[in-house]
Amino acid sequence: MAIDTHKLGLFYKEKLLNEVIPFWFPRAVDEKHGGLYHCFDADGTMVDSDKSVWAQGRMAWMLLTCYLSIEQNPDWLRWAESALSFIEDKCVTPEGDRMYFSVTEDGTPLRLRRYAYSECFAAIAWAAHFGATGDPRSAERARHWFGVYADIFFTPGKMLPKTTGKRPAENLGCRMIMMVTCQELRKYLGDEGGVYTAWIDRCFADIQRLFLHEEIRAVVENVALDGSVIDHFDERTQNPGHAIEGGWFLLEESRRRNGDPKMVEVACKMIDWALERGWDEKYGGLLYYTDVYHKPVQEYWHNMKFWWPHDEALIGTCLAYVTTGEQKYAEWHQRIHDWAFSHLQDDEHGEWFGYCERDGSPANGLKGSLWKSFFHHPRALWHCAHYFGAVPAVAPIHSK
Amino acid sequence: MMQTTLKLHGLVAATHTPMKADGTCNPDAVDTQAQFLASQGIKITFITGSTGESAHMQLTERKENMAAWAEAGRKHGIQFVVHTGGNSVADGRELAQYAVECGAVGTASNSPCYFKPGSIDSLVDCLAYEAAGAPELPYYFYDIPALTHVAFNPCKVIAACAAKISNFCGVKFTNPDLALYIEALNYEGGKYDIPWGVDEWFLAALATGAKGGVGSSFNYAPKLYQDMIRAFQAGDIAEARHLQQLSVKMINIIAAKGYMGCCKAIMGWWGVDLGPARLPMGTPDVATLTQLKDELKAIGFFDWAINK
Numbered sequence A: 001m002a003i004d005t006h007k008l009g010l011f012y013k014e015k016l017l018n019e020v021i022p023f024w025f026p027r028a029v030d031e032k033h034g035g036l037y038h039c040f041d042a043d044g045t046m047v048d049s050d051k052s053v054w055a056q057g058r059m060a061w062m063l064l065t066c067y068l069s070i071e072q073n074p075d076w077l078r079w080a081e082s083a084l085s086f087i088e089d090k091c092v093t094p095e096g097d098r099m100y101f102s103v104t105e106d107g108t109p110l111r112l113r114r115y116a117y118s119e120c121f122a123a124i125a126w127a128a129h130f131g132a133t134g135d136p137r138s139a140e141r142a143r144h145w146f147g148v149y150a151d152i153f154f155t156p157g158k159m160l161p162k163t164t165g166k167r168p169a170e171n172l173g174c175r176m177i178m179m180v181t182c183q184e185l186r187k188y189l190g191d192e193g194g195v196y197t198a199w200i201d202r203c204f205a206d207i208q209r210l211f212l213h214e215e216i217r218a219v220v221e222n223v224a225l226d227g228s229v230i231d232h233f234d235e236r237t238q239n240p241g242h243a244i245e246g247g248w249f250l251l252e253e254s255r256r257r258n259g260d261p262k263m264v265e266v267a268c269k270m271i272d273w274a275l276e277r278g279w280d281e282k283y284g285g286l287l288y289y290t291d292v293y294h295k296p297v298q299e300y301w302h303n304m305k306f307w308w309p310h311d312e313a314l315i316g317t318c319l320a321y322v323t324t325g326e327q328k329y330a331e332w333h334q335r336i337h338d339w340a341f342s343h344l345q346d347d348e349h350g351e352w353f354g355y356c357e358r359d360g361s362p363a364n365g366l367k368g369s370l371w372k373s374f375f376h377h378p379r380a381l382w383h384c385a386h387y388f389g390a391v392p393a394v395a396p397i398h399s400k
Numbered sequence B: 001m002m003q004t005t006l007k008l009h010g011l012v013a014a015t016h017t018p019m020k021a022d023g024t025c026n027p028d029a030v031d032t033q034a035q036f037l038a039s040q041g042i043k044i045t046f047i048t049g050s051t052g053e054s055a056h057m058q059l060t061e062r063k064e065n066m067a068a069w070a071e072a073g074r075k076h077g078i079q080f081v082v083h084t085g086g087n088s089v090a091d092g093r094e095l096a097q098y099a100v101e102c103g104a105v106g107t108a109s110n111s112p113c114y115f116k117p118g119s120i121d122s123l124v125d126c127l128a129y130e131a132a133g134a135p136e137l138p139y140y141f142y143d144i145p146a147l148t149h150v151a152f153n154p155c156k157v158i159a160a161c162a163a164k165i166s167n168f169c170g171v172k173f174t175n176p177d178l179a180l181y182i183e184a185l186n187y188e189g190g191k192y193d194i195p196w197g198v199d200e201w202f203l204a205a206l207a208t209g210a211k212g213g214v215g216s217s218f219n220y221a222p223k224l225y226q227d228m229i230r231a232f233q234a235g236d237i238a239e240a241r242h243l244q245q246l247s248v249k250m251i252n253i254i255a256a257k258g259y260m261g262c263c264k265a266i267m268g269w270w271g272v273d274l275g276p277a278r279l280p281m282g283t284p285d286v287a288t289l290t291q292l293k294d295e296l297k298a299i300g301f302f303d304w305a306i307n308k
Helices: A005-024 A053-069 A074-090 A117-133 A136-154 A173-189 A195-211 A240-256 A261-278 A307-324 A327-343 A376-387 B027-039 B059-076 B089-102 B120-131 B154-164 B178-185 B199-208 B222-233 B237-255 B259-269 B286-298
Strands: A046-048 A109-111 B010-014 B044-047 B079-083 B106-109 B139-143 B168-173 B212-215
Touching: A005 A053, A005 A307, A005 A376, A053 A074, A053 A117, A053 A376, A074 A117, A117 A136, A117 A173, A136 A173, A136 B286, A173 A195, A173 A240, A195 A240, A195 A261, A195 B259, A195 B286, A240 A261, A240 A307, A261 A307, A307 A327, A307 A376, B010 B222, B027 B059, B044 B059, B059 B079, B059 B089, B079 B089, B089 B106, B089 B120, B106 B120, B120 B139, B120 B154, B139 B154, B154 B168, B154 B178, B168 B178, B178 B199, B199 B212, B199 B222, B199 B237, B222 B237, B237 B259, B237 B286, B259 B286
Parallel strands: B010 B044, B010 B212, B044 B079, B079 B106, B106 B139, B139 B168
Antiparallel strands: none
């Protein structure tokens, strides 16, 4: 099967510009308090006015990525800056060392979490803002929040424990996010003495040493300190979308490294195994959770079809095809594309539904929540359009 | 003198003690640490010495770290020598006893140094008391006058140890005086094992006759010293000097920013998260680490420090 990458690239770009951005904007913009709303029903009706701090950083980053690659649309910059100012003014703890997880629309803090993903999404947005404006304060903020992220996730004992610690484990997620965060900061700030590349090297080494399990063809997301599988519910649970996402982060990195064959090999394994395990043969689409030993999963939404794994799979298969030229990735890309755009897609109001039942019917109309915002779907559209040649790479306006 | 096959030849890593953000110990990380060192060709470690911050650790913490090494060492094929020294000889003896239980291959101790022994006899009484905790294991005196400020002629200490400590077998020689070193190496026909302990002078020690060393920079830059040994053995002195100069530059860069905390951070870059250095040592901030990486990169550190 041949796929027309040129046509697909244009398709994704068209979806991004004419459907997804118009769904979110300007309705997301809170002109009164600043910042961005993101909890919307199918037709764009707001269903919750609270603001996720993740979403502020992610949406600002996405807007700036479009600004620096597609069109220097002053509205995109202004909306991104609204989110960034809101983060700076309302989402940082009084001590200045952390960011909240969620706040009300006027910025009253609601929740601070143990982990530090608010901080890293803010960091990539600040870095992109530096790329757009050259403002050194934005670069400084990007560095600062990156440092907080690295400290909280990689200094043992820094993060408050969720459990007693009697079953210590290493986690893939923080390493994946470290890689993509480093890639974004490096894009705009430069490598800063090799700091970012070294972190990526380290995370890549960790992935091979701890999480990649050849013997069962699986990426295990939570393992014992020596990398062995912890044979219990939580640690056996894997999200195929995560492994695919981690895989394309590595493929993206390999492009900077003359196609580093080891990196491509590991990345393709992560994607291949996750597709093998995650694809629902009965109804199509990617299952949300599977068990590394194919045992029953404890989470009860495991069979649902969420939007973001399909977005990650679009990018993963697109980039794997562009990188390796292997036919199977073209086939996978088409399969995921066809399923997603015939089930998750809302032709009436635009954008994707966030949550579908196993059979692919929408579980509800939700387009935005504390988790789903102007991020995964436009990111997938942007990346697929980019890798298929329809959107250029970001070009910082102000070099450092 | 004890007959033993143990020799601290080659590179013996003086390991860091893994800690958590709040400064408590994190023995869970020893497995990863041992795995990394094994992957770098390290066969023996020297645990809870100066680099291990043992002077600032509780007795129970030192035992927990040792127990973690017992397991990780078996698993990853690394033998370990336990440093038991400190100001309390009773703790030292208890640690030596525990070292036997944990399967250590030797013990070592430095001199008490708050109130200092006033004579060689008094020093050796202290050492003998600790060494007696593990009479079946080879025992090394850890001579580090720059930190203990207890400085006796090592050959005289060796003579006194030989008379009073049945399991005495050598000295970890952390004293840059090569005249003293060559005498110690050749004392009574060279019958004692005298590993070198000043990484910045490693090449000079090799030229003097050292068979190996115990050092902290072997943790984070083992390849540099492995290459140095190879160059020296192949007679390529120019290359060996070049590598020694890199070692000195590297250590100067790190030391200028707070040696212990920075070394532990570098281990994190290699995938071994050791946490911060404990009080009174400092922890480098992000800006310092960025600067550190910049300066290390400028001397090629990331190309020659470890085996990839």
